[in-house]
Amino acid sequence: MRTSKILYITTFILVLFSALIAVWVYHLKEGKDLLNFTISTVSFCIALLALFIAVRTYASIDSVSNISKMEGNILDNENYVTSLPELISHYKSKDETSLDKEIFSSIEHKLKKESFTAVLFADTLQYMIDLIVLFPAVFNASETDKKLYKKRMDNILKDVDKQRDVLQSISKGNSIQITESIKLLKAVVSYQSFVADGNFNIHSDLLHVRGPILRNPVTKTIYHNYLGLYYNKKGMHLLRDALDMKSIDILSIDGLDWVKSNLASISPSAIEEVTMYLKSACEQFDRALKISSEDVMWPGFINYNKARTLYFLSLFSDAKEGWEQVMNDAIESRSRLNRLIDEILTIDRDKDTKVLDTHLRKFFLYQEELARLVKLNLLLSEKRRKNDSANILYKGIDLESIRKEDAERLFMEIENFSMIKGYQEKIIQMLIQH
Numbered sequence: 001m002r003t004s005k006i007l008y009i010t011t012f013i014l015v016l017f018s019a020l021i022a023v024w025v026y027h028l029k030e031g032k033d034l035l036n037f038t039i040s041t042v043s044f045c046i047a048l049l050a051l052f053i054a055v056r057t058y059a060s061i062d063s064v065s066n067i068s069k070m071e072g073n074i075l076d077n078e079n080y081v082t083s084l085p086e087l088i089s090h091y092k093s094k095d096e097t098s099l100d101k102e103i104f105s106s107i108e109h110k111l112k113k114e115s116f117t118a119v120l121f122a123d124t125l126q127y128m129i130d131l132i133v134l135f136p137a138v139f140n141a142s143e144t145d146k147k148l149y150k151k152r153m154d155n156i157l158k159d160v161d162k163q164r165d166v167l168q169s170i171s172k173g174n175s176i177q178i179t180e181s182i183k184l185l186k187a188v189v190s191y192q193s194f195v196a197d198g199n200f201n202i203h204s205d206l207l208h209v210r211g212p213i214l215r216n217p218v219t220k221t222i223y224h225n226y227l228g229l230y231y232n233k234k235g236m237h238l239l240r241d242a243l244d245m246k247s248i249d250i251l252s253i254d255g256l257d258w259v260k261s262n263l264a265s266i267s268p269s270a271i272e273e274v275t276m277y278l279k280s281a282c283e284q285f286d287r288a289l290k291i292s293s294e295d296v297m298w299p300g301f302i303n304y305n306k307a308r309t310l311y312f313l314s315l316f317s318d319a320k321e322g323w324e325q326v327m328n329d330a331i332e333s334r335s336r337l338n339r340l341i342d343e344i345l346t347i348d349r350d351k352d353t354k355v356l357d358t359h360l361r362k363f364f365l366y367q368e369e370l371a372r373l374v375k376l377n378l379l380l381s382e383k384r385r386k387n388d389s390a391n392i393l394y395k396g397i398d399l400e401s402i403r404k405e406d407a408e409r410l411f412m413e414i415e416n417f418s419m420i421k422g423y424q425e426k427i428i429q430m431l432i433q434h
Contacts, residue, residue: 073122075177080216082130092358099359100138125181183209200237213329228284235277237383242270254383278313300333327375334368366417373423
């Protein structure tokens with residue numbers, strides 16, 4: 001607005017200055033050819049004004065084009081990958097409260113300062129999508145104020161909608177990637193919020209995302225993974241209702257025993273519906289794995305989700321793929337990722353190797369330990385049901401051959417992620433009994 005005022009004032013001064021010079025020249029010629037002089041002066045002023053309008057129009061068109069163009073935007077890049085080492089190096093907060101503030105501050109800064117054009121806004125959206133995997137590090141931590149977290153996230157999503165509306169008011173062309181990416185972002189945030197509250201009856205927001213339109217591998221991976229989780233949660237919600245499980249953790253040993261003890265009580269129609277959802281979940285996980293095969297992080301998450309789904313699917317049908325090998329793949333991927341993170345966070349002080357213990361490092365260690373313990377829960381439950389004599393291994397060690405104290409030292413204790421503690425105690429209790 002200020003630039004426009006300066007241009008108008010400058011043009012007015014130039015026209016006035018030109019008119020004064022013309023009058024001066026006219027008087028020098030002693031008033032000869034008044035009509036021709038008047039026509040020439042008016043023509044000159046009109047030409048100058050036309051030039052100004054043309055320049056302003058060109059500048060406006062160029063400005064709108066720069067704001068609305070999407071050529072080369074990151075959402076269309078079919079070779080894009082998330083730089084996890086960069087994220088790990090950037091977010092070095094040692095507790096979830098600091099991490100929470102740091103993540104939100106970086107998103108808010110990009111929305112306010114670096115999202116004025118469609119291409120920059122696409123960069124901001126991709127940045128937020130990249131951070132999706134880190135949101136549970138705050139959601140699942142024990143000290144997080146979940147109400148405050150949700151309020152701040154809601155404000156961010158409102159700002160995203162406002163920026164989208166501004167860009168669409170200028171030009172609706174090429175906005176489909178932005179629109180679908182926003183829908184994906186909102187659907188995943190909604191899913192994570194439900195899961196953090198222990199709610200299995202997930203809303204169908206992900207079904208509104210037109211997945212085939214998404215182009216870059218990261219957004220497609222996230223779409224298929226979370227759509228698989230949506231189908232998984234719908235199936236598990238039906239299963240829990242059919243078994244009247246209420247608040248029992250279905251992946252705990254007690255929860256697994258409850259499921260197997262009451263399978264006969266489930267109606268054939270409920271079994272058919274649960275099986276349908278779980279098969280759909282596996283199909284989506286397979287698509288996500290195919291897209292993310294070269295990624296260092298996502299296979300660990302996707303295989304863990306698929307292994308759990310395959311296990312419960314095997315209770316109702318003959319699954320072609322065994323859950324245990326898929327879980328082993330998940331554990332191997334998570335272990336490899338944690339070694340990479342340790343490499344990134346290694347500090348060399350006076351030749352003494354030290355790893356910076358950030359909250360994100362704890363979160364990914366928690367993810368690895370969780371996969372190992374869930375595998376043990378499933379194996380122990382199967383062993384009790386089948387009276388199997390197979391060894392129960394944790395990191396290659398037979399847990400049934402060591403003392404309780406040794407088992408307690410062997411298990412990993414991770415601050416602020418308390419859920420695994422209950423799993424560890426139950427596993428030790430069962431192994432000591434045998």
